[in-house]
Amino acid sequence: MPIDLKNVSFSYNTGTKLEKKALENVSMSIGRGEFVLIGGEIGSGKSTLIRHFNGLLKPTSGQVIVEGMQAHNRQVKTKVGILFQFPQNQLFSKTVYEDVAFGPSNIGIKDEELEKRVIKALDMAGVREELHKTSPFNLSGGEMRLAAIAGVLAMKPDYLVLDEPLSGLDPENQKSLILKLKKLHQEGISIIIVSHRISELLSFADRIFLMENGKITFDGRTEEYVNSLPSTLPQIAALMRELRLKGIDVRDDIFTVEDAFDEIIRVQKERMRQDS
Ligand SMILES: Nc1ncnc2c1ncn2[C@@H]1O[C@H](COP(=O)(O)OP(=O)(O)O)[C@@H](O)[C@H]1O
Numbered sequence: 700m701p702i703d704l705k706n707v708s709f710s711y712n713t714g715t716k717l718e719k720k721a722l723e724n725v726s727m728s729i730g731r732g733e734f735v736l737i738g739g740e741i742g743s744g745k746s747t748l749i750r751h752f753n754g755l756l757k758p759t760s761g762q763v764i765v766e767g768m769q770a771h772n773r774q775v776k777t778k779v780g781i782l783f784q785f786p787q788n789q790l791f792s793k794t795v796y797e798d799v800a801f802g803p804s805n806i807g808i809k810d811e812e813l814e815k816r817v818i819k820a821l822d823m824a825g826v827r828e829e830l831h832k833t834s835p836f837n838l839s840g841g842e843m844r845l846a847a848i849a850g851v852l853a854m855k856p857d858y859l860v861l862d863e864p865l866s867g868l869d870p871e872n873q874k875s876l877i878l879k880l881k882k883l884h885q886e887g888i889s890i891i892i893v894s895h896r897i898s899e900l901l902s903f904a905d906r907i908f909l910m911e912n913g914k915i916t917f918d919g920r921t922e923e924y925v926n927s928l929p930s931t932l933p934q935i936a937a938l939m940r941e942l943r944l945k946g947i948d949v950r951d952d953i954f955t956v957e958d959a960f961d962e963i964i965r966v967q968k969e970r971m972r973q974d975s
């Protein structure tokens with residue numbers, strides 16, 4: 700069952716001089732098993748939007764229904780796990796292990812079952828064993844993000860929502876995080892990634908939403924999105940198109956440096972094979 704938003708509007712500081720409309724009449728539906736990107740400029744309302752998915756914020760008007768329940772229902776909190784932009788704000792215990800155990804022990808899980816859950820979550824997130832007993836604040840930025848992901852996974856969410864998960868990571872950690880998310884998706888968790896730069900992520904997602912000024916301005920499949928914006932085609936896709944025009948037979952549905960690299964190597968090998 701999906702996350703369904705019906706005509707959701709939200710304002711910060713309603714009824715004061717500082718009132719700020721951050722979402723305006725948003726309707727959207729995200730199904731189980733999808734890999735979704737939510738893009739849009741900084742300030743367009745992305746972070747405000749995802750805080751509605753598990754009831755952290757309540758709409759000023761409209762409805763959020765998750766798996767048939769109102770989003771502020773307690774059960775929804777475990778179904779929809781959110782990883783915030785700054786993982787250091789999500790970590791607070793003495794050790795990484797205790798941090799990951801915090802959520803499940805709060806819902807009454809203990810002893811062996813708790814240990815099993817925590818170890819599994821740390822493993823799924825890819826937190827190395829030697830880090831389990833260290834302080835989360837001794838971790839690097841990339842490791843901290845993985846520890847925070849483990850904390851969310853320990854609640855066994857159906858949906859994993861990540862707010863700007865690539866920011867602050869070097870390219871290598873970005874790549875390894877994306878591959879990890881792809882793997883979690885294959886294991887059946889729906890992935891929702893919020894990013895103000897979606898071009899690197901396009902080849903992983905089934906579906907794209909774009910936000911502008913608190914409204915959804917695009918909702919469609921990735922191919923549709925790429926086709927709809929020829930002028931702002933990601934540079935890498937433009938490069939592949941250029942190569943095709945020069946008679947080099949590369950695929951043109953490539954949006955990331957990594958895929959372009961693999962594809963160019965493939966074509967080159969093919970040519971060498973034909974030459975020999
Ligand atoms: N706590 C808050 N109080 C008042 N205004 C806020 C608050 N958080 C965000 N806003 C405003 O709401 C709008 C949407 O912000 P946000 O959802 O954070 O956008 P994004 O995540 O796309 O950068 C922006 O204009 C922002 O300034």
Ligand SMILES: [Mg+2]
Pocket residue numbers: 742745746747862
């Ligand atoms: Mg944000």
